[in-house]
Amino acid sequence: MKKTIAACIAATFAVTYSSTALAEEAFMAPLVEQSVLLDIDANSFVVIVGERGHVLLSEDGKSFHQKLVPTQSTLTATTVVGENIWAVGHDAVILHSSDKGETWEIQNYQPDLQRPFLDVLFFDEKQGIATGAYGLFYRTLDGGKTWTAERHASLLDPMDQEYLEEIRKEDEDFYQQELESILPHLNRVTLDGDTLYMAGEAGLLAKSTNMGESWERYYVDYTGSFFDIKPLDESTVLAVGLRGNIFVNRNQGEWEYVQTCSTSTLNSILVGSESKIYALGNNGMMVSAQRPLPTSMRDPYANPSDCEADEGIEVSQIKDKAALLNATQFNGISIAVSANGIKTLNLK
Template sequence: MPSHGGEMMNRKVNSFVGVVVLLSLLSLLSAYAKQHPGDSPVFKDRPAQVMPGAVKAMMLGATMAGQRIVAVGVHGVVLLSDDQGKTFRQAKAVPTRLTLNSVTFVDNKEGWAVGHLGVVLHTVDSGETWTIQREDLNSDRPLFTVWFKDSKHGFAAGLWGLLLKTTNGGNSWDVVKLPIAAGATKGDKNLYAVFADKKGGLFIAAERGTVFKSTDDGQTWKVIDTGYPATLWTGVALRNGSLVVGGLRGRILCSEDGGEHWKEMDAGTKSSITDITESSDGRIFAVGLDGVSLQSTDECRSLSISSRPDRVALTAVVLNSKGVPVIFSAAGPANVK
């Protein structure tokens, strides 16, 4: 989720755990900084360990696979819940110990997860077991987000403008070149969240207040400047067609015209927003660093805020099959003792 080092270091963070969350997503980069092309990989991947303390691991992404909640995080930990998020257990077999940042499912069985070193994992049994579809042990370009339209067509995106597209369920991936914004000298904005609206529009929340938009299934993309400089970590298209994105310093922006114009919502916090989702009845839930949770019942026109006393960094939120938000944090599922 963090952007380039300068922005990250200059930013004031009120929670030490929040700093850990930010740094963890780039924790592997220093290991490859002195590596030269052609060198042997400095990292040898191994399967994730099944650990008693896995439910306390930092989780960074979560989604629903039918009635099951699937969450992913550091050390290749994948957590599963079949009781609406009351309890979690570790997946049976995950072939990597790399940090996993994002997960998505197209039905109750088939899903994908992505993470450091560009790893892409695939499952066809609701997250119980996973296989590696892609991994680049010689590269320092983690994937931060993954989204699939159906069982064949999907996108994954990450560091330095890396956007990958598949048309065969992840068996192969092609690099998609994104346009460079007017006046910019390079097009390497980090990409943090791919999401879609009901009209077929695709969007990518990126750094420096940028949103990329495609209306032709990702064949071509348009650069949208929201007018706000803060990096955007997350985004969602609402049922009414509006777009909501969030990121650094508590920024939550809304567009009612497909991204042409944006207005900032008063989040009532400077804690960075890490995830946003919408329920079937139109409620909006957001979470952020410093234990911050936000909710809106009027399509994001107004927001109510609450904060956990422990100020643990909240990293992801998913709505269970009953519409109840299940929140994840730097210390595992936030509501599991």
């Protein structure tokens, strides 16, 4: 695929927040483990985040304790590096703890921006990025002491990029306004070795080999939203998204469709083993697939009653039908977060 030449436009100022506008401390909820929880990450311990600033930690993956944090903004994503934890969410909030969640600081808080962060990823203890709605993209080089806003035109569809470049020839200010208005939601970033992957709105799948400073957008015959992208091995990348859509890319070829006959939106990917993967979705749906993943022609106009899932595909549903948002494996336990709290998955 032809690489785009549109460069990212970075703001020339560090993002700051007003200490007088800080949100209230999170409410210590007695039933927090049953609340709306949106993301999970783990290394030597587990971190879970969710609505109203809820942050839960566990050392064993079984017993969770809520931590007091200085925000009631909904937290949508978290990441762990060593003993450092970052959590991001609504009101463009970015929280940080350097001591495994015992104490917290606000690194960014911009409710007037009216754009939530949807994911956060750190390459090491100093360098990280936070991504979100309408192309929201912030970068730090100092562990979050300062964050710089960037805009990445290369994440747009090639036709939109062409349109913007024509505008830019005439009016740079209008170009910047249009760029900001049409950038898609940046839903998920995933790091594998030196390659950074992104999934987003309007068919956005992209990769970067320089920590997201520039991007190469994939061509996918699909214009709906993607919510997760994950490499399965050196030659296979999987993406899932709206209305149950699953696509797989092998050996940097074309993205191929995986037929599951399920139309529930898929939010995340969990690698169960070398031979089996799971996609977790709304309505408590779980799609399991045997590798190598089967593929078929995608027909968006096909009658659902005539659908036949590809070989090796199984669809199941958890008992309470709560939306499953993300999951991780820790100490041999498959832990998921959902609209009804923490779930332990029984993966066959």
